[in-house]
Amino acid sequence: MKTVMSGGRPTGYLHLGHYLGAFSPLIKMQHSHESFFLISDLHMLMTKMTLNDIERLPTYVLDMIVDCIGMGVEPEKTHFYLQSAIPEIPYLYFLLHNLTSLARLRTVHYELNQQPQEIWDSLALGLYASPVVQAADIFALQADSVTVGLDNIEFINITKEIIERFNNIYSGVFVSPGWISGKHNNIIGLDGRDKMSKSLNNSIQIRDSSETISQKIDAITWNLPDSGKSNMVLEYLKQLSDEDIYGYYYNKFINGSNIEKSAKNQLKLTLEDMLKPMRKRISEYLPHTQMIKQILVRGTQNARERIHHT
Secondary structure (H helix, E strand, C coil): CCEEEEEECCCCCCEHHHHHHHHHHHHHHCCCCEEEEEECHHHHCCCCCCHHHHHHHHHHHHHHHHHHHHHCCCCCCEEEEEHHHCCHHHHHHHHHHHHCCHHHHHCCCHHHHCCCHHHHHCCCHHHHCHHHHHHHHHHHHCCCEEECCHHHHHHHHHHHHHHHHHHHHHCCCCCCCEEECCCCCCCECCCCCCECCCCCCCCCECCCCHHHHHHHHHCCCCCCHHHCCCCHHHHHHHHHCCHHHHHHHHHHHHCCCCCHHHHHHHHHHHHHHHHHHHHHHHHHHCCCHHHHHHHHHHHHHHHHHHHHHC
């Protein structure tokens, strides 16, 4: 059976960007593949390493599992496993970083490439080398496919290069993975400035209540057709609703109709239909902390057996 994997850093509640980019393909593939979900707690330390961050980590790990289950990742089908509990992963990272050039890593740091030299001078080595850590995660599991968001596709390309170089040098037969991403894999944040992100506080979390979502939608700036800016309400309707619904509001919009209130109400309904079943599954699992821990222990044991074989 082919293997599919995905993962994420446990830094807070998951949001629509996670679901649309990496997780929705995993949810579909978990029934036809052996499925794994990596909780990258070591990777988290590249940007969050204060004592407060580390003290909150156990809660974030469990929250991440519950949110994934809420989205539709089934614990009977998918192995949840913890990066720091598998020492073979950092061992493989140490080996693989010798097969990766600094110049190649710099090509994936798009935003950092635009920063002044003093930013580069203060950059943590771990963050700079994060693509190699992801390569070690994938190499370790021998994943055939990795589900990712748009901003991680180039990391998979680097992984393929590293594994192919390893195979060429050492006559290896290790799997070169492919990537799979959701149809709408780069949803813009509520502020319209960047991708949806926990750290930017511009996201719709899948745990958000109906009231919270309503407040967030009402606060979105309504840009007119001649403003030169994207209308975020229509962008979300395009990504999240049926084509007929989006087409109706888009035609009204470009013809100058005052549809701000009705379009925002439609977006609220669309999000409620999507998120209500997720919130229900989350509420069913939230009280059962011990069960969630057992899911993680069992998944980590299964993943480590496979990784130890690698």
